[in-house]
Amino acid sequence: MIRLGILFGGRSGEHEISLMSATSVIKAIDKEKFMLVLIGITKEGNWLLYDGPVEKIEDGGWQAIAEAALAENPEKYELIVLGSGGKSLKDRIDFAFPVLHGPYGEDGTIQGLFEMADIPYGGCGVLGSAAAMDKALAKEVFAKESLPICRHLKLHKEEALRDIDRTIHRVEKFLPYPIFVKPANMGSSVGINKVKNAEELKAAIIEAAKYDRRLVLEEGLDCREIETGILGNHNPVAAAVGEILPSEEFYSYKAKYFDGGQSKMCIPADISPEIAEEIKSIAIEAYQLLDCTGFARVDFFLERGTNKIYLNEINTIPGFTKFSMFPLLWAEAGVPYPALIERIIELGFERYEDRRG
Ligand SMILES: Nc1ncnc2c1ncn2[C@@H]1O[C@H](COP(=O)(O)OP(=O)(O)O)[C@@H](O)[C@H]1O
Ligand SMILES: [Mg+2]
Structure with a gap:
């Protein structure tokens, strides 16, 4: 059985969001196919093995439980991130799925660590992650290929x-x-x-x-916010296209996570088939330009009045709860949540083999 390492938490400002995404992933995974190894990363950057209740992840309670377990039984819970021997990451897991958002999770740094440790992992590699995370660099690359971006x-x-x-x-x-x-x-x-x-x-x-x-x-554009999901390594494909209807003047941190669900999603987006196709094709081109692999969500602005399309950004580890846009876009396209996770794992193994081949 594949020992699947799920990494959650992390050093970024999006620590809490990661706890929610990871909880959804952990609950959905087929435990007949995968043996889960949960690894929580504290805000300070400590890595802790966790085998307590899943319910304790979202409220942060996992950390005290994991720290107590380690203190009590270091033999069993010690985790050596880079190294060899029975306690090393490489020896504890066969595949890493970083369900981490933002800096140190989504920006190529942890991906580099998996490369160093020779562990296959889900999502984009070092370059794709770093390039997509950097709004300044990504814009530079998109502009060079004449993809539509705003001033x-x-x-x-x-x-x-x-x-x-x-x-x-x-x-x-x-x-x-x-x-x-x-x-x-x-x-x-x-x-x-x-x-x-x-x-x-x-x-x-x-x-x-x-x-x-x-x-x-x-x-600042007067625009609608349109998103699509991409999956794939060599031949990436796009999911459905959806729209975000933010509860605030723009899709702020508060509107994203703390408005009691008042921001709405509309899937599929109420746009013409021509615009939807154009968005998917720009999304795939952008994904390939930044050397993305595995999966990503590509976000657009659709200007009101003119219907002009602007590419905004690529999120290489988008919100991943069952109710987040990315999984819902794939569900709409016929890939349900558990199958989506398995596809991401398959693509991660495929890229690992490619690099070795
Ligand atoms: N140029 C813009 N015109 C209009 N709205 C924008 C623009 N840039 C960002 N926004 C608003 O701000 C939100 C967050 O910006 P974004 O670039 O997507 O950053 P993040 O990486 O934090 O999601 C967007 O979802 C949108 O609501
Ligand atoms: Mg965004």
Whole structure:
């Protein structure tokens, strides 16, 4: 039986989201086919083996249970992340499924660790993960291939903050309000603000700079938010196309996770078949450009009035609860949740074999 390592938690601001996604994955996995090895990563970055109740993952209770188990029986629970011998990650699992969002989970760092440890894993590799995570770099690549993206500007933190008034002046010359200010490497709308004047712009730049050395500023579109899911290595295919109807002015962190379910999803999106096809084809092209493998969700903006399509970003480990957009898009396309997880595992093994071949 395949020993499937499910990694959850993590060092990112999206730790809690990961706990929810992982709980769904753990519950759905066919235990006849896979032996689960649960590995929780604390916010400080400690890796802990966990064999307590699944219900204790979402509320964070798992950590104390795992720490107590380790203290009581180090022989059984010790985990050596990189190394050999019975307690090493490589010897404890046959496949790693990082159900982690944001920095240190979705950005190529943990993928590099799996490569070093020679462990097959689910989702994108090092390059695809890192490239998709970095909004500034991804935009550069998309623009080179003439994929449709919105007007934007990149800023370096030090340079932007050195003379903030001059920075504001420069931004205003290039972009009309409203402007979106984002850290280049984050997720879940953390550190992102929509601003309508110079004063807000200044505050937003200072805030985004807390999260990253590089910032991306974009023209704010009046748009609908359209997403599709991709699966595959050599021949990626697209799922259905869905729409997010945020409960707030934009799809902020609060609207994503803390609005009591008021943000809605519409699957399939109420758009013409032509637009849906165009979105799928751009999504596949973008996925391949960034060297994505396994799976990813590709997000778009559809401008109101003009119906102009803009590619926004690729999420290489999108929200993965049973009720998240990515699994629902695949369910709509005929791939139910447990089968989706198994397909991701298959694709991970396939890529591992490819690299060795
Ligand atoms: N250029 C833009 N025009 C209009 N809305 C935007 C723009 N950029 C971001 N948004 C809004 O902010 C949300 C988060 O931005 P996004 O770039 O997707 O970051 P994250 O990686 O945190 O999801 C989007 O889902 C959308 O609601
Ligand atoms: Mg997004």
